[in-house]
Amino acid sequence: MSHTHVAGAIHADVSVSGPGWLRRPTDVNALVDGLWSSGVRRRPDGELEVAGVPVTALAAEVGTPAYVFDEADLRERARGFAEAFAGWRVYYAGKSFLSKDVARWVVEEGLYLDVCTGGELAVALAAGIDPARIGFHGNNKSLAELQAALEAGVGRIIVDSFIEIARLAELAAARGVQAPVLVRVTAGVEAHTHEYIATAHEDQKFGFSIVTGDAMRAVEECLGAPGIDLRGIHSHIGSQIFETAGFEVAVRRTIGLLAAIAERTGQILPELDLGGGFGIAYTTLDDPRPTVELAEHLNAMVEAECRSTGLPRPELSIEPGRAISGPAALMLYEVGTVKPVVLAGGGVRTYVSVDGGMSDNIRTALYAAEYSATVANRASDAAPVLCRVVGKHCESGDIVVRDEFLPGDIAPGDLIAVPGAGAYARSMASNYNHVPRPPVVAVADGRWRTLLRRETVDDLLALDMG
Numbered sequence: 001m002s003h004t005h006v007a008g009a010i011h012a013d014v015s016v017s018g019p020g021w022l023r024r025p026t027d028v029n030a031l032v033d034g035l036w037s038s039g040v041r042r043r044p045d046g047e048l049e050v051a052g053v054p055v056t057a058l059a060a061e062v063g064t065p066a067y068v069f070d071e072a073d074l075r076e077r078a079r080g081f082a083e084a085f086a087g088w089r090v091y092y093a094g095k096s097f098l099s100k101d102v103a104r105w106v107v108e109e110g111l112y113l114d115v116c117t118g119g120e121l122a123v124a125l126a127a128g129i130d131p132a133r134i135g136f137h138g139n140n141k142s143l144a145e146l147q148a149a150l151e152a153g154v155g156r157i158i159v160d161s162f163i164e165i166a167r168l169a170e171l172a173a174a175r176g177v178q179a180p181v182l183v184r185v186t187a188g189v190e191a192h193t194h195e196y197i198a199t200a201h202e203d204q205k206f207g208f209s210i211v212t213g214d215a216m217r218a219v220e221e222c223l224g225a226p227g228i229d230l231r232g233i234h235s236h237i238g239s240q241i242f243e244t245a246g247f248e249v250a251v252r253r254t255i256g257l258l259a260a261i262a263e264r265t266g267q268i269l270p271e272l273d274l275g276g277g278f279g280i281a282y283t284t285l286d287d288p289r290p291t292v293e294l295a296e297h298l299n300a301m302v303e304a305e306c307r308s309t310g311l312p313r314p315e316l317s318i319e320p321g322r323a324i325s326g327p328a329a330l331m332l333y334e335v336g337t338v339k340p341v342v343l344a345g346g347g348v349r350t351y352v353s354v355d356g357g358m359s360d361n362i363r364t365a366l367y368a369a370e371y372s373a374t375v376a377n378r379a380s381d382a383a384p385v386l387c388r389v390v391g392k393h394c395e396s397g398d399i400v401v402r403d404e405f406l407p408g409d410i411a412p413g414d415l416i417a418v419p420g421a422g423a424y425a426r427s428m429a430s431n432y433n434h435v436p437r438p439p440v441v442a443v444a445d446g447r448w449r450t451l452l453r454r455e456t457v458d459d460l461l462a463l464d465m466g
């Protein structure tokens with residue numbers, strides 16, 4: 001992502017300038033619309049609450065850092081997809097965040113569930129999810145994982161290589177079953193953030209290329225394998241996508257492929273999955289489309305392509321992950337130190353160190369993700385200063401929020417809340433520096449409970465056999 005720096009927004013007397021898109025807030029206590037789950041508000045005493053529970057009460061009981069899910073909000077987002085995409089199957093991408101309760105919630109709201117490893121499959125099965133509602137992804141599923149998927153009877157397995165097709169066909173035939181399969185194809189479009197990048201789309205590890213003919217060959221291999229019941233094709237163009245242009249190309253090419261398959265083999269494959277990647281707001285920079293609008297667009301695109309190819313409308317599915325789990329949780333940290341750093345060019349940047357960091361949210365360090373933050377335990381009258389929220393790890397790249405205005409009186413002991421922390425934060429968490437992973441709690445109707453408990457040093461030492 002590239003941001004243009006806007007000259008003139010410099011406050012050299014108190015701080016350096018932030019990126020051009022970041023506005024100095026008129027009220028540093030205000031919660032920006034669209035970033036927070038529906039149950040988050042600032043109470044009259046200035047403190048944030050989630051679904052009726054004040055954050056200081058949560059911090060006192062579960063400690064910090066902690067991931068705090070707003071159950072009603074996550075359910076609303078799941079139901080919103082199910083309703084907007086009526087007639088489609090909506091698979092929740094479990095890799096964005098998965099626990100047994102979250103798996104049950106999304107299924108209760110009418111969704112299906114995607115997993116992409118044996119570990120995620122085990123969580124889904126332990127949650128009691130009907131295996132027929134589970135899709136199994138991954139570009140390098142092991143033999144054991146494929147066996148586990150067949151044994152459980154998952155609803156579909158998305159194949160990603162010729163080697164895997166052969167493996168799966170053999171395993172299924174040996175068990176005397178037919179594996180329900182989608183072939184993952186590369187539609188030749190890689191849509192990232194705000195940009196639609198049409199280059200380098202073929203040069204990545206996922207899928208069979210449509211243009212080289214690999215996708216057609218994979219389809220033919222599947223059709224020729226007695227152990228495989230080929231249901232259709234699958235395309236996932238990327239993540240954090242805001243424009244529908246990428247999906248338009250994907251719809252055209254995948255339906256074009258279905259037409260070519262029908263022409264060549266005489267078979268009309270019934271299913272088409274268009275993947276996930278629907279963007280969410282992490283900062284004021286992001287402006288996601290309402291789910292209903294997205295559904296209207298995708299339906300219109302599919303209809304147009306079916307008309308022009310003469311194919312019947314396929315059974316459609318999508319796979320949103322972050323759009324369901326992301327905005328439903330905030331991350332709660334406690335401030336440990338505050339350090340104004342005088343920069344060579346003049347100006348000061350205030351480094352606010354919190355009690356977590358890249359081990360509980362790697363996205364900022366991994367792909368320069370942008371986040372927002374607010375002081376959560378109180379409101380403040382102090383003038384806003386440009387801050388960088390950093391973690392406690394031994395890396396200068398250990399940044400949680402690169403640029404955010406926080407009140408100038410921010411101090412040790414304050415709580416900081418970071419919205420949009422429900423997706424790809426806990427699910428990508430590590431034990432770097434032997435920091436135990438934080439707990440995940442869920443709040444609903446003024447009560448909270450633990451979804452995943454905090455790891456302890458004893459948990460870490462239990463692995464050390466020395």
Ligand SMILES: *Cc1c(COP(=O)(O)O)cnc(C)c1O
Pocket residue numbers: 093095096137236238239240275276277278319320321322323423
């Ligand atoms: C990651 C992934 C998703 C979900 O992506 P989001 O950005 O979380 O919506 C869906 N489908 C596939 C195949 C994926 O790899």
